[in-house]
Amino acid sequence: MRDYYIFKNGRVKRQDNSIIFEYTEDNVEKKIPIPVNDIDSIYLFGEVDINTKLINFLSQNNIIIHFFNYYGYYTGSFYPKEFLLSGDxxxxxxxxxxxxxxxxxxxxEFVKGAICGAILNLKRYKEKVDTEINDLQNLMKSVEEQSSISMVMGVEGNAKEIYYxxxxxxxxxxxxxKKRVKNPPDNMINALISFTNSLVYTAVLKEIYKTQLNPTVAYLHE
Known part of the structure; x- marks a missing residue:
């Protein structure tokens, strides 16, 4: 199973027990079949029409749809009814x-994981950013010394600043x-970071959906 990313404008619909993406290119109508048993998630970046017949079919097959607006910002997800529930x-x-x-x-643990990821990325360019790697490693050690959520978030903020x-x-x-800018990003790099963050967020949401965990209970950011 894999994810499907749709950037063209068109229509996604159910056809029998499969899914079809219809779109027009060079005044020619085209159809792309997508086997439902091959879909993990669908990412819609274009202006795509869907209907309740499709939504019900995807829900039956536990498939999530993620929506993005014209600028590539994450808008939200269609999240099928939970099939793995645990009140306990x-x-x-x-x-x-x-x-x-x-x-x-x-x-x-969340912040240490994030810092570890930043360090691993920077190590690909170790000769250029050796100072930043050392600073992040020191911050990683300081996480355990923090005594409140706000202090942990402070370390997280410092780590992001060093990383960027x-x-x-x-x-x-x-x-x-020069710096991280959002809403809206002011250059190609900030746009790339925002876009990647959206993909990471939806990927994590998808994996949480496969468990009995509830993603609405937040331990770091409220």
Whole structure:
């Protein structure tokens, strides 16, 4: 099973027990069949028409659709009715949220994971960003010293600033990138980061859907 990314304008519809994407190119109507048993998720970036017949069919097959607007911003997802439910697990998630100690432990692991990912990316350009790698490694060690969620978020913010400050050193293109800018991004690099973040978010949401976890219980960002 795999993800399908649709960037063209057209229509996605159900046809028997399969899915068809219809679109027009050079005044010629074209159809692309998509076997339903081959779909993990569908990403819609173009102006695409769908109907309830398709939605019901996708729901029966536990397929998620992610929507993006004209500028590539993540809008939302069609999330089929949960097929893996556990009231006991949901209660435990909430109890972890209300336990300062347990919530802090989880928040620290999230931030350490994010910093670790940044370090691994920068190590591909180690000769250019050795200072930033060392700074991030020191921040990683400091995570355990934090005593509150806000302090952990402060470390996370510092790590992001160091990470993004390394970008001008590794981007081998004449693109000015001074800082992270959102809503809207002010250059190609910021646009790429925003777009990638949207893809990562939807990928994580998809994987959570395959478990009994509830993604609405937040331990780090509220």
């Amino acid at each position: 697990l949901l209660v435990k998630q909430v109890l972890h949220y209300y336990s300062k100690k347990k919530r802090l432990e989880l928040a620290k 400050n390394a970008f001008p050193k590794i981007i081998n293109q004449p693109i000015e990138f």
